[in-house]
Amino acid sequence: MARLISRLLPLAGLLTLLAGCAGPGSPPAPVEPSSSVSGGGTAGAQPPLAQPEAEAPSRPVSRPGPGLSLALRNDSSAALEAGDPGRATALLERAIRIEPRRPELWLDLAELHLDQGRPARAQQMARRGAALARGRPELERRAARLLERIAGVTRSG
Amino acid sequence: MRLLRVAGVAALVGAVALGFWLFQLDRHITSTFEGRRWSIPARVFAQPLELYPGRALSADQLGLELERIGYASGRVDAPGTWRREGRNLQVHLRRFVFTEGVRPARVVRVRFEGTHISGLEDGAGASLALARVEPPVIGSIFPGHGEDRLIVPPGETPELLLETLKVVEDRNFDQHHGFDPAAILRAAWVNLRSGRVEQGGSTLTQQLVKSYYLDNRRTLGRKLRELAMAVILELRFEKQDLLNAYVNEIYVGQDGARAVHGFGLASQFYFGRPLAETTPAQIALLVAVIRGPSYYNPFRHPDRARARRDRVLEQMHEFDLIDAATRDRAQASDLGTSRGDRRAGRYYPAFMDLVRAQLQRDYDPKLLASSGFRIFTSLEPVVQESAERAVRRTLSRIEAKRDLEAGALQAAVVVTHAQTGEVQAVVGSRDPAVDGFNYALDGQRPIGSLIKPLVYLSALERDPDLHLASIIDDAPVALTDARGERWTPHNFSGGPRGPVPVIRALAESLNLATVQLGLATGVEPVAERIGELLGEPPPPAWPSLLLGALELSPLDVARIYALFSGDGFAAPVKGILAVEDRAGARLDRYPLQTRQVGDIASVLQINHALTTVMTRGTGRGSLYAGRGVAGKTGTSDDYRDAWFVGFDATRLAVVWVGYGDGRSSRLTGSSGALPVWDAMMSELPVMPVEMPLPPGHRLIDVDFETGLRADAACGDPVTIPVPLRAPVRSKPGCRLDPGDELRNLGNRIRSWLD
Numbered sequence: 001m002a003r004l005i006s007r008l009l010p011l012a013g014l015l016t017l018l019a020g021c022a023g024p025g026s027p028p029a030p031v032e033p034s035s036s037v038s039g040g041g042t043a044g045a046q047p048p049l050a051q052p053e054a055e056a057p058s059r060p061v062s063r064p065g066p067g068l069s070l071a072l073r074n075d076s077s078a079a080l081e082a083g084d085p086g087r088a089t090a091l092l093e094r095a096i097r098i099e100p101r102r103p104e105l106w107l108d109l110a111e112l113h114l115d116q117g118r119p120a121r122a123q124q125m126a127r128r129g130a131a132l133a134r135g136r137p138e139l140e141r142r143a144a145r146l147l148e149r150i151a152g153v154t155r156s157g
Numbered sequence: 158m159r160l161l162r163v164a165g166v167a168a169l170v171g172a173v174a175l176g177f178w179l180f181q182l183d184r185h186i187t188s189t190f191e192g193r194r195w196s197i198p199a200r201v202f203a204q205p206l207e208l209y210p211g212r213a214l215s216a217d218q219l220g221l222e223l224e225r226i227g228y229a230s231g232r233v234d235a236p237g238t239w240r241r242e243g244r245n246l247q248v249h250l251r252r253f254v255f256t257e258g259v260r261p262a263r264v265v266r267v268r269f270e271g272t273h274i275s276g277l278e279d280g281a282g283a284s285l286a287l288a289r290v291e292p293p294v295i296g297s298i299f300p301g302h303g304e305d306r307l308i309v310p311p312g313e314t315p316e317l318l319l320e321t322l323k324v325v326e327d328r329n330f331d332q333h334h335g336f337d338p339a340a341i342l343r344a345a346w347v348n349l350r351s352g353r354v355e356q357g358g359s360t361l362t363q364q365l366v367k368s369y370y371l372d373n374r375r376t377l378g379r380k381l382r383e384l385a386m387a388v389i390l391e392l393r394f395e396k397q398d399l400l401n402a403y404v405n406e407i408y409v410g411q412d413g414a415r416a417v418h419g420f421g422l423a424s425q426f427y428f429g430r431p432l433a434e435t436t437p438a439q440i441a442l443l444v445a446v447i448r449g450p451s452y453y454n455p456f457r458h459p460d461r462a463r464a465r466r467d468r469v470l471e472q473m474h475e476f477d478l479i480d481a482a483t484r485d486r487a488q489a490s491d492l493g494t495s496r497g498d499r500r501a502g503r504y505y506p507a508f509m510d511l512v513r514a515q516l517q518r519d520y521d522p523k524l525l526a527s528s529g530f531r532i533f534t535s536l537e538p539v540v541q542e543s544a545e546r547a548v549r550r551t552l553s554r555i556e557a558k559r560d561l562e563a564g565a566l567q568a569a570v571v572v573t574h575a576q577t578g579e580v581q582a583v584v585g586s587r588d589p590a591v592d593g594f595n596y597a598l599d600g601q602r603p604i605g606s607l608i609k610p611l612v613y614l615s616a617l618e619r620d621p622d623l624h625l626a627s628i629i630d631d632a633p634v635a636l637t638d639a640r641g642e643r644w645t646p647h648n649f650s651g652g653p654r655g656p657v658p659v660i661r662a663l664a665e666s667l668n669l670a671t672v673q674l675g676l677a678t679g680v681e682p683v684a685e686r687i688g689e690l691l692g693e694p695p696p697p698a699w700p701s702l703l704l705g706a707l708e709l710s711p712l713d714v715a716r717i718y719a720l721f722s723g724d725g726f727a728a729p730v731k732g733i734l735a736v737e738d739r740a741g742a743r744l745d746r747y748p749l750q751t752r753q754v755g756d757i758a759s760v761l762q763i764n765h766a767l768t769t770v771m772t773r774g775t776g777r778g779s780l781y782a783g784r785g786v787a788g789k790t791g792t793s794d795d796y797r798d799a800w801f802v803g804f805d806a807t808r809l810a811v812v813w814v815g816y817g818d819g820r821s822s823r824l825t826g827s828s829g830a831l832p833v834w835d836a837m838m839s840e841l842p843v844m845p846v847e848m849p850l851p852p853g854h855r856l857i858d859v860d861f862e863t864g865l866r867a868d869a870a871c872g873d874p875v876t877i878p879v880p881l882r883a884p885v886r887s888k889p890g891c892r893l894d895p896g897d898e899l900r901n902l903g904n905r906i907r908s909w910l911d
Contacts, residue, residue, distance in 0.1 A: 055780070056781050057839045059213070060273060062273075063211040064209055068286050071287055072287065094257070096576070098207060101576070134849055135849070
């Protein structure tokens, strides 16, 4: 009996562990409380091995609001509808130049290229958009659907 | 009788000879006139300044930028003007044909809150999401004869200028047939009386003919030729055409080695402003200068220039072109000259080399230089100038500090947009004004340790069990090649470190560990990836490639590191965005492209390591060590080449420092190149690299030295991503939070059950 219990204990411990963990499929919490998306800094308080002599100046950083990409995306759609895909593309590229990490811009560009008969380029753009969309389910789904469409076109093309 | 006959024959022969002579002249001048009408250099534009709410830009900075492209401050009733209103700026933007279409002239109000734009409105008060100032011209591509002109189309020359021209230079222009006997006599009389040449007697047409020939000999024969050609032109072409040709042809000054022709460019050259925006005083100065561009050079002889300008203003009033009040105001005003547009940096020869190289592939050079093409580039003048300043100041500082020969060190910088590959700046040598050897594009130097991230990338991709905390051996290695020669690499400083974690091997740039790892993975993948990124056949896969025995230009290095700044997606590096013809029709677009060139999870781990280079490794002396930037130092054999590549979220920069003749500089990447990057970045906004967790990974703290799990109490921890399933032992003597161990165990069990 004791041997059975001693066998079961670790299993019980295991089950407790599993119950204590987050549900299946969700990622474990990172060690650091912050989500650590801003650089490979050290976890502890240990300073870098050599102190720089001066503080790096902090120049103001641009923070465009959502209105900017919205306006350019709308203008791009309008250009496309007016029969000027070159202008539509240039407008999206202008938006990406200012806000290169917005997934929807790359996905818009991918759709534009696909509709203009350039599946290879569309795929490049869609992949980039998909990588940037990680962690945002709706955009991830849009990217996945787009990549499927492109694959379909490439297969049949 | 015979005399008459002889005279008759002589007259006939003379007439035939004259006819023949005239026929020759006619052909010559007509073809010259028509040919020159169409020879227009290509214009090269930088990136326009984008205005939007949230943009980091102060009112002062915007004002400076506007002045730089010739906007006048004051009332905003005409294009090319601006006005400060407390904290805000009102700007009357000029019409401009962008590559996306025409932007008509419009008024915008820009609201500021200190360092940022807080709002943007149009003239009616409706809010705008975005507006842009037209791009500055950064260069031209000329036909070889070294002239430059900004064509003023017929009908666009200010009336006042045309009238003033006639009044001052050729009062009977509208009536005569090429030459003006009355003017010649009058000039002779005035010159005789004053004892020197004060007036020419030449008509505008004669001056036009004269301007077609460089020869300044004033022989009688030449004068007769010019007179005849002037008459021919008048017979063949309309007065309007001739006047317009004059406006665009007349020699008005010298810009270094370049001759400035035409009032369009003269206006830019002297006033930094388009011809359409000149004031009466400025128009008077332009006409005044024609008589002797050197003698009346307003930069060198302002008093003479002003005196003559004032005389012209008198004449303008005398002939009712301007009223007395305008004349008085104009005479009281300064010359209005501005050298702003002619700074050494205005023409950027090093960047223009890149533009020319890319265009030469697709365009006939003669056509390119004479058809008035408009070339839109990705250059960012602010970044370019920061890079130039950084090079100049840092090299001087280094030479002084290390007692090196002053002025001998060279440097190159290439800056690209981190995600699009667009080139924002090229510094080709220490002196940016000099159009000499371009070290950024053409200087091929051994890249040394810059290659290491590629080695580690291939290793991570090919070995699924390898991660940043994996232990590899920084141990001696010796190879014998086919010829029996031995290669025994060493670490840069210090001996072999023994077992080290991957993160440390890359951050500290340990040669032995890199070679060990590279040999285990294979050199071919590294060589192939280089070939792929450069669009060339791969370099030979010798083991020495693992330590960067490969000569590349800084531009090539930028092409390679685009893979890292793009999170695994490399955008091709390019300087030109679009080419249009004179009318604005699109000839060519160089659209945005990108390509996945590596396994994303692996690249993200390398990027993590590259930030650790800056916090812990060879880049830790940087001002930006703790600011979330990524980088890699490189030093070639014998300290001949000092390299640094750095990127933040916005841009990637490659810096090379060394001597032109290849001698040793005794500088390392950290001591020679990194300070240049620091100096440049300190003038620009810096945003930490975004580092999403690689898929299938978790973050843990490991001891930097040993790679074992540790915290600050028992070691020197760095936070790194490792695969979810990877077991990482704890450092002996560490009492770590068991929660993490259990979570890790849970993950591993779950993965077994999957």
